[in-house]
Amino acid sequence: xxxxxxxxxxxxxxxxxxxxxxxxxxxxxxxxxxxxxxxxxxxxxxxxxxxxxxxxxxxxxxxxxxxxxxxxxxxxxxxxxxxxxxxxxxxxxxxxxxxxxxxxxxxxxxxxxxxxxxxxxxxxxxxxxxxxxxxxxxxxxxxxxxxxxxxxxxxxxxxxxxxxxxxxxxxxxxxxxxxxxxxxxxxxxxxxxxxxxxxxxxxxxxxxxxxxxxxxxxxxxxxxxxxxxxxxxxxxxxxxxxxxxxxxxxxxx
Amino acid sequence: xxxxxxxxxxxxxxxxxxxxxxxxxxxxxxxxxxxxxxxxxxxxxxxxxxxxxxxxxxxxxxxxxxxxxxxxxxxxxxxxxxxxxxxxxxxxxxxxxxxxxxxxxxxxxxxxxxxxxxxxxxxxxxxxxxxxxxxxxxxxxxxxxxxxxxxxxxxxxxxxxxxxxxxxxxxxxxxxxxxxxxxxxxxxxxxxxxxxxxxxxxxxxxxxxxxxxxxxxxxxxxxxxxxxxxxxxxxxxxxxxxxxxxxxxxxxxxxxxxxxxxxxxxxxxxxxxxxxxxxxxxxxxxxxxxxxxxxxxxxxxxxxxxxxxxxxxxxxxxxxxxxxxxxxxxxxxxxxxxxxxxxxxxxxxxxxxxxxxxxxxxxxxxxxxxxxxxxxxxxxxxxxxxxxxxxxxxxxxxxxxxxxxxxxxxxxxxxxx
Numbered sequence: 256x257x258x259x260x261x262x263x264x265x266x267x268x269x270x271x272x273x274x275x276x277x278x279x280x281x282x283x284x285x286x287x288x289x290x291x292x293x294x295x296x297x298x299x300x301x302x303x304x305x306x307x308x309x310x311x312x313x314x315x316x317x318x319x320x321x322x323x324x325x326x327x328x329x330x331x332x333x334x335x336x337x338x339x340x341x342x343x344x345x346x347x348x349x350x351x352x353x354x355x356x357x358x359x360x361x362x363x364x365x366x367x368x369x370x371x372x373x374x375x376x377x378x379x380x381x382x383x384x385x386x387x388x389x390x391x392x393x394x395x396x397x398x399x400x401x402x403x404x405x406x407x408x409x410x411x412x413x414x415x416x417x418x419x420x421x422x423x424x425x426x427x428x429x430x431x432x433x434x435x436x437x438x439x440x441x442x443x444x445x446x447x448x449x450x451x452x453x454x455x456x457x458x459x460x461x462x463x464x465x466x467x468x469x470x471x472x473x474x475x476x477x478x479x480x481x482x483x484x485x486x487x488x489x490x491x492x493x494x495x496x497x498x499x500x501x502x503x504x505x506x507x508x
Numbered sequence: 509x510x511x512x513x514x515x516x517x518x519x520x521x522x523x524x525x526x527x528x529x530x531x532x533x534x535x536x537x538x539x540x541x542x543x544x545x546x547x548x549x550x551x552x553x554x555x556x557x558x559x560x561x562x563x564x565x566x567x568x569x570x571x572x573x574x575x576x577x578x579x580x581x582x583x584x585x586x587x588x589x590x591x592x593x594x595x596x597x598x599x600x601x602x603x604x605x606x607x608x609x610x611x612x613x614x615x616x617x618x619x620x621x622x623x624x625x626x627x628x629x630x631x632x633x634x635x636x637x638x639x640x641x642x643x644x645x646x647x648x649x650x651x652x653x654x655x656x657x658x659x660x661x662x663x664x665x666x667x668x669x670x671x672x673x674x675x676x677x678x679x680x681x682x683x684x685x686x687x688x689x690x691x692x693x694x695x696x697x698x699x700x701x702x703x704x705x706x707x708x709x710x711x712x713x714x715x716x717x718x719x720x721x722x723x724x725x726x727x728x729x730x731x732x733x734x735x736x737x738x739x740x741x742x743x744x745x746x747x748x749x750x751x752x753x754x755x756x757x758x759x760x761x762x763x764x765x766x767x768x769x770x771x772x773x774x775x776x777x778x779x780x781x782x783x784x785x786x787x788x789x790x791x792x793x794x795x796x797x798x799x800x801x802x803x804x805x806x807x808x809x810x811x812x813x814x815x816x817x818x819x820x821x822x823x824x825x826x827x828x829x830x831x832x833x834x835x836x837x838x839x840x841x842x843x844x845x846x847x848x849x850x851x852x853x854x855x856x857x858x859x860x861x862x863x864x865x866x867x868x869x870x871x872x873x874x875x876x877x878x879x880x881x882x883x884x885x886x887x888x889x890x891x892x893x894x895x896x897x898x899x900x901x902x903x904x905x906x907x908x909x910x911x912x913x914x915x916x917x918x919x920x921x922x923x924x925x
Contacts, residue, residue: 266920310923330740336738345735349520361740361741
């Protein structure tokens with residue numbers, strides 16, 4: 256379970272002064288559910304997810320992840336979280352096995368548990384062929400599989416995905432989407448950020464639209480369709496953020 | 509701090525770094541090769557070039573001397589009996605200044621008018637030697653000319669004394685001898701005490717530099733830092749694990765250099781080939797040392813190792829903190845490259861003669877190490893100053909390490925866009 260209450264994050268910038276990246280954001284994401292965080296570039300998606308993954312500290316509000324407070328117990332939060340983003344890369348000079356084993360060790364697992372879990376993940380993700388090859392030589396698909404195994408090695412209850420399909424080819428992106436769906440089916444709490452509307456329609460049970468750091472709309476897909484009298488997710492998004500002019504203005508800033 | 513976490517991070521970084529060519533180059537290969545290259549490479553080449561230059565007849569020009577045919581003929585006939593060749597190759601007179609500047613001749617000698625006649629009458633004419641200051645070959649020509657005229661002066665003086673029935677010993681009323689009174693290890697310490705600490709300091713820093721950049725800015729650039737920060741390991745354990753790897757790089761650079769130096773001394777028998785000075789280290793020295801053969805006190809080497817440790821920690825922590833601030837490998841390089849000057853300056857000052865260790869200088873980082881190493885390698889142990897240096901260096905290292913941990917916890921540093 257993820258619960259965010261009035262979550263706020265501001266940054267100091269030498270040129271622009273105080274910048275509010277996330278403003279008063281509140282939402283709940285339940286186990287067995289995919290919560291889609293939808294927003295344009297710079298809307299505050301990554302910052303929100305980094306706050307939940309305890310990579311950043313909130314300047315206001317609070318959040319609990321798997322029952323632990325992100326400020327008071329960040330290490331405990333990370334024990335229960337698997338974080339996968341386009342920006343979370345692999346160690347090129349390590350093999351996939353070494354990479355996954357390393358993160359198992361960092362998560363406090365013993366050698367036997369890592370070995371057993373790695374065997375399961377390797378079979379599920381069909382990694383046998385490249386498990387002992389160095390990551391620097393991997394194709395995009397191999398890299399994504401290794402990253403997924405890295406996030407799942409400690410079998411976390413909460414999965415956080417920050418635009419995981421960014422820059423991927425169609426087949427790899429489809430595999431990721433299938434994997435996210437599988438996480439939900441296993442009862443994990445899943446939060447998924449994207450600016451690709453079709454992914455929201457395919458995956459998400461609940462969607463939150465974030466714009467200029469604020470959560471401007473939230474609900475199941477059918478609720479959002481009903482509220483904005485639109486069937487297409489893109490049109491819903493544009494209406495929710497205040498029209499195309501608002502998007503253009505936000506992108507300028 | 510959790511030792512299990514720290515060890516996990518350290519061992520991963522060690523494995524990763526051992527697969528990184530740049531790190532291997534700066535921490536193992538260069539420190540191992542630098543001394544043998546200096547001795548067998550640069551030393552041999554220099555020695556060969558010098559002996560070749562000394563083996564050739566010096567091309568010179570004679571200015572004037574038309575009325576002193578005897579002197580001109582003697583210059584032309586002057587031979588080096590050891591090498592069985594003429595000392596000078598006299599080239600036709602011309603613009604000697606240009607010829608010296610263009611390195612066409614090594615030197616020129618101006619013989620004043622009436623020189624030979626003046627020698628007979630007892631006057632004191634002046635012979636002027638022209639040469640290229642600071643140019644090695646020109647220096648050889650100048651010294652050969654100077655020797656020729658000094659010998660001529662001596663012979664002339666002896667001849668005059670003989671003509672007046674006076675003993676030649678009048679020219680040398682007494683002899684002056686010089687003999688080394690310092691023990692061999694002090695001579696050796698003085699010889700290597702200058703450049704060994706200098707090399708150690710530089711290699712310690714470069715040894716720390718590349719792992720520091722790779723493990724911080726390099727990881728940020730490659731996107732693996734964010735992956736690592738997602739793990740539940742406390743930040744302080746990550747910093748210390750990474751820092752230990754940087755320290756390993758720094759210490760291994762020093763250890764490999766010292767091992768290589770010892771091996772070179774044993775294998776080569778000499779680390780200063782070409783200068784005529786022999787240096788022996790350790791057991792070999794004990795067996796074969798003669799009065800003038802310089803040696804290095806093995807205890808001094810252990811002392812150097814002990815004193816370098818806190819400085820290596822300081823370098824590792826400083827390089828780590830600075831690199832951490834950078835968001836790319838290239839940016840880290842641009843920050844750390846000028847740091848080399850900050851590191852080299854005190855090391856160079858420490859090499860200068862006349863600068864001796866005192867209480868004030870014992871607090872100056874790097875310079876204090878350079879000076880104390882020089883003393884320890886010469887067998888001088890000022891325990892009070894050694895304690896100050898070890899204490900102050902440890903304190904600076906602790907401050908730098910605390911700063912590294914603080915930086916690692918700063919979001920604006922870790923997620924600089």
